[in-house]
Amino acid sequence: xxxxxxxxxxxxxxxxxxxxxxxxxxxxxxxxxxxxxxxxxxxxxxxxxxxxxxxxxxxxxxxxxxxxxxxxxxxxxxxxxxxxxxxxxxxxxxxxxxxxxxxxxxxxxxxxxxxxxxxxxxxxxxxxxxxxxxxxxxxxxxxxxxxxxxxxxxxxxxxxxxxxxxxxxxxxxxxxxxxxxxxxxxxxxxxxxxxxxxxxxxxxxxxxxxxxxxxxxxxxxxxxxxxxxxxxxxxxxxxxxxxxxxxxxxxxxxxxxxx
Amino acid sequence: xxxxxxxxxxxxxxxxxxxxxxxxxxxxxxxxxxxxxxxxxxxxxxxxxxxxxxxxxxxxxxxxxxxxxxxxxxxxxxxxxxxxxxxxxxxxxxxxxxxxxxxxxxxxxxxxxxxxxxxxxxxxxxxxxxxxxxxxxxxxxxxxxxxxxxxxxxxxxxxxxxxxxxxxxxxxxxxxxxxxxxxxxxxxxxxxxxxxxxxxxxxxxxxxxxxxxxxxxxxxxxxxxxxxxxxxxxxxxxxxxxxxxxxxxxxxxxxxxxxxxxxxxxxxxxxxxxxxxxxxxxxxxxxxxxxxxxxxxxxxxxxxxxxxxxxxxxxxxxxxxxxxxxxxxxxxxxxxxxxxxxxxxxxxxxxxxxxxxxxxxxxxxxxxxxxxxxxxxxxxxxxxxxxxxxxxxxxxxxxxxxxxxxxxxxxxxxxxxxxxxxxxxxxxxxxxxxxxxxxxxxxxxxxxxxxxxxxxxxxxxxxxxxxxxxxxxxxxxxxxxxxxxxxxxxxxxxxxxxxxxxxxxxxxxxxxxxxxxxxxxxxxxxxxxxxxxxxxxxxxxxxxxxxxxxxxxxxxxxxxxxxxxxxxxxxxxxxxxxxxxxxxxxxxxxxxxxxxxxxxxxxxxxxxxxxxxxxxxxxxxxxxxxxxxxxxxxxxxxxxx
Numbered sequence: 001x002x003x004x005x006x007x008x009x010x011x012x013x014x015x016x017x018x019x020x021x022x023x024x025x026x027x028x029x030x031x032x033x034x035x036x037x038x039x040x041x042x043x044x045x046x047x048x049x050x051x052x053x054x055x056x057x058x059x060x061x062x063x064x065x066x067x068x069x070x071x072x073x074x075x076x077x078x079x080x081x082x083x084x085x086x087x088x089x090x091x092x093x094x095x096x097x098x099x100x101x102x103x104x105x106x107x108x109x110x111x112x113x114x115x116x117x118x119x120x121x122x123x124x125x126x127x128x129x130x131x132x133x134x135x136x137x138x139x140x141x142x143x144x145x146x147x148x149x150x151x152x153x154x155x156x157x158x159x160x161x162x163x164x165x166x167x168x169x170x171x172x173x174x175x176x177x178x179x180x181x182x183x184x185x186x187x188x189x190x191x192x193x194x195x196x197x198x199x200x201x202x203x204x205x206x207x208x209x210x211x212x213x214x215x216x217x218x219x220x221x222x223x224x225x226x227x228x229x230x231x232x233x234x235x236x237x238x239x240x241x242x243x244x245x246x247x248x249x250x251x252x253x254x255x256x257x258x259x
Numbered sequence: 260x261x262x263x264x265x266x267x268x269x270x271x272x273x274x275x276x277x278x279x280x281x282x283x284x285x286x287x288x289x290x291x292x293x294x295x296x297x298x299x300x301x302x303x304x305x306x307x308x309x310x311x312x313x314x315x316x317x318x319x320x321x322x323x324x325x326x327x328x329x330x331x332x333x334x335x336x337x338x339x340x341x342x343x344x345x346x347x348x349x350x351x352x353x354x355x356x357x358x359x360x361x362x363x364x365x366x367x368x369x370x371x372x373x374x375x376x377x378x379x380x381x382x383x384x385x386x387x388x389x390x391x392x393x394x395x396x397x398x399x400x401x402x403x404x405x406x407x408x409x410x411x412x413x414x415x416x417x418x419x420x421x422x423x424x425x426x427x428x429x430x431x432x433x434x435x436x437x438x439x440x441x442x443x444x445x446x447x448x449x450x451x452x453x454x455x456x457x458x459x460x461x462x463x464x465x466x467x468x469x470x471x472x473x474x475x476x477x478x479x480x481x482x483x484x485x486x487x488x489x490x491x492x493x494x495x496x497x498x499x500x501x502x503x504x505x506x507x508x509x510x511x512x513x514x515x516x517x518x519x520x521x522x523x524x525x526x527x528x529x530x531x532x533x534x535x536x537x538x539x540x541x542x543x544x545x546x547x548x549x550x551x552x553x554x555x556x557x558x559x560x561x562x563x564x565x566x567x568x569x570x571x572x573x574x575x576x577x578x579x580x581x582x583x584x585x586x587x588x589x590x591x592x593x594x595x596x597x598x599x600x601x602x603x604x605x606x607x608x609x610x611x612x613x614x615x616x617x618x619x620x621x622x623x624x625x626x627x628x629x630x631x632x633x634x635x636x637x638x639x640x641x642x643x644x645x646x647x648x649x650x651x652x653x654x655x656x657x658x659x660x661x662x663x664x665x666x667x668x669x670x671x672x673x674x675x676x677x678x679x680x681x682x683x684x685x686x687x688x689x690x691x692x693x694x695x696x697x698x699x700x701x702x703x704x705x706x707x708x709x710x711x712x713x714x715x716x717x718x719x720x721x722x723x724x725x726x727x728x729x730x731x732x733x734x735x736x737x738x739x740x741x742x743x744x745x746x747x748x749x750x751x752x753x754x755x756x757x758x759x760x761x762x763x764x765x766x767x768x769x770x771x772x773x774x775x776x777x778x779x780x781x782x783x784x785x786x787x788x789x790x791x792x793x794x795x796x797x798x799x800x801x802x803x804x805x806x807x808x809x810x811x812x813x814x815x816x817x818x819x820x821x822x823x824x825x826x827x828x829x830x831x832x833x834x835x836x837x838x839x840x841x842x843x844x845x846x847x848x849x850x851x852x853x854x855x856x857x858x859x860x861x862x863x864x865x866x867x868x869x870x871x872x873x874x875x876x877x878x879x880x881x882x883x884x885x886x887x888x889x890x891x892x893x894x895x896x897x898x899x900x
Contacts, residue, residue, distance in 0.1 A: 021669050167655070
């Protein structure tokens with residue numbers, strides 16, 4: 001029997017989970033249909049603020065459900081999540097409810113949605129990887145260290161380890177302060193020439209905004225930490241030299257069977 | 260925002276800009292772009308432009324992507340200059356926001372300003388200038404505006420625009436004589452547009468405004484307007500109207516420098532589909548203090564360019580902006596960043612950014628008290644100060660550190676544990692994994708605002724997506740070299756009022772396909788299985804054009820290796836061959852040309868898949884490839900059947 005093929009996204013999820021597990025991160029998941037509270041408000045994205053426009057959102061028509069008489073704005077799912085960050089809030093909230101204080105370390109991977117036109121580099125549904133580390137002394141330097149190790153393990157090939165450079169640039173996200181844009185560079189003779197020594201934009205990160213901790217019930221005077229969110233599709237495109245993001249959802253074995 | 264390098268230079272030259280006055284030269288455009296990129300904002304482009312007014316002037320224009328938190332102060336040349344000054348440690352010689360002045364006027368003029376709702380308009384300053392001469396702008400002003408893509412209109416309008424792009428305060432000029440006055444008393448009212456029932460115009464319709472460019476806008480009562488006693492003169496913070504337009508005949512003007520609520524302006528601009536340079540700035544929320552600087556600067560510039568007499572100002576400012584101070588300790592800054600910055604390094608950043616500060620040296624934590632300048636509305640909490648230190652010092656100063664290990668091992672995710680097990684089981688049975696879209700033709704939940712409008716529902720099953728995927732892949736079976744197509748997907752569906760993850764399997768059958776779907780039940784485990792991570796591969800782009808399949812069967816002498824034949828076939832069929840394999844073998848006695856009577860011989864059949872990267876292959880092109888292959892195999896004594 002000829003063995004079937006694992007989708008490259010699943011392959012990266014498998015590998016990423018292993019890397020983060022080894023660094024003490026638990027894998028957590030959350031719903032794809034989400035309330036505005038968990039997707040925006042709790043993450044310090046104010047209503048009527050230009051920041052809300054940064055992520056074009058798919059809103060759902062209300063569900064007619066006779067059985068559900070309780071309308072709770074906090075829990076009423078009204079949109080397709082625009083990032084995996086809803087998992088951060090849900091996780092911290094549930095830990096606090098259980099009486100468990102930080103340290104917290106979680107990684108979350110799953111589908112997210114943006115209401116925009118698609119092309120070779122943009123899809124309206126794609127996968128995101130997100131990590132959150134909260135403790136009394138988690139720093140921005142730990143974020144750099146964590147990312148360096150993650151990239152190194154993901155982008156090293158069997159014929160040789162890649163040396164990884166991680167660079168931060170200033171940025172803005174409502175849910176982090178300071179906020180940074182993360183660039184990565186692969187150095188080493190085993191790195192494909194197309195990628196070697198080039199800075200590539202990977203995604204956003206930063207130190208969790210105190211309001212996000214407060215909104216989840218965590219004492220922001222005592223605890224701090226980092227979070228980042230990157231596109232898994234983009235990581236896969238870099239890792240395997242894939243030129244079109246739309247192949248990920250193409251269900252085309254001409255693509256999948258190469259992996 | 261488009262930023263002219265030449266314009267930036269004006270902040271680094273002493274008043275008047277003369278060479279003798281002292282002048283700090285900025286580095287070249289690329290160095291400025293790098294400085295901003297690594298310490299402030301992304302640069303979308305750096306373009307060299309040459310303006311041709313009288314003499315050729317070479318300049319560079321940076322397209323700076325100002326982040327939403329800095330729209331308060333950085334949608335202006337002054338804001339960007341201030342950033343450059345801090346980053347490169349080049350002091351500004353001329354900072355318009357450092358000027359001291361007042362708007363108290365000794366002369367009075369007959370204008371009454373009333374703000375109906377101070378929450379939507381926190382300040383309104385009107386300035387009155389009599390006897391101006393409207394005309395073309397001087398070359399330097401036209402060049403400045405044109406360098407950032409703005410059109411020069413006349414000296415009054417250009418002065419207002421220049422000050423907006425210079426310090427970020429939107430301004431507007433009205434022709435005073437066009438305002439309706441009562442007993443020689445002018446009035447300006449900032450109010451919501453009137454509801455249809457109160458409209459004086461025509462029954463059933465709300466107020467309207469004809470803009471400067473002649474378009475008519477229907478207004479609703481949620482929109483803030485500037486009105487005289489009767490008519491709407493402008494939509495607050497968005498656009499001015501035709502009613503009081505400044506033109507060549509204008510002699511007396513009223514200038515507006517005001518502060519409008521960001522959310523309100525944003526909603527109005529969206530509703531009217533009218534985003535202007537003014538609305539973009541108000542949307543980000545501006546400091547009401549800035550309005551005074553805007554008024555002072557524009558009034559002075561107009562008198563200088565167009566003459567006339569500055570009669571005075573009316574300043575309605577019910578609740579002045581409070582002064583803000585933030586406290587943060589050196590220890591806190593370093594504990595968030597993971598750095599070892601010293602007190603003097605931090606103080607140096609404060610000085611460069613123009614943040615007045617004190618440090619409590621008696622405290623072991625070195626607590627800084629920082630005065631927030633009025634325009635820096637983004638500096639709200641101590642963490643914002645930490646960010647200022649980090650970005651001005653540079654993120655390259657952040658060390659790389661490993662997280663310490665934790666006492667407890669991470670949890671095992673039951674859902675993931677189970678889906679990984681299923682993946683492995685199905686792959687062993689020959690199934691390949693696909694992901695299909697969650698959007699469908701029908702389902703229980705529907706998206707209200709899908710951009711492309713197609714497939715607005717959320718799927719209630721995986722089957723439909725898998726059926727489509729199966730059909731598509733069966734067509735490519737020969738190209739893929741598969742005997743049968745088998746697919747699986749693990750994905751989310753919305754059914755029975757809830758969201759759940761299911762597994763779907765699709766297998767090709769003679770009738771078409773068989774698709775099954777099953778729910779998942781999490782399994783408890785204290786560890787993850789160590790499933791393989793596929794070896795390194797490089798993705799190879801594939802042709803999207805149709806392929807052609809040709810079979811070739813050959814009699815050969817016993818003992819001939821099929822690999823030997825395949826090698827020849829591959830060599831002779833050239834670049835169009837994308838797959839080739841042996842698919843049938845049989846031996847026979849009895850003979851023909853291949854080796855005489857009764858010698859054992861063997862027949863091999865090969866399948867060749869031909870495809871072009873450039874176009875749809877024709878039969879003739881496939882035939883040509885095959886003829887060449889036939890010719891070459893015959894030369895080797897292999898006999899086509």
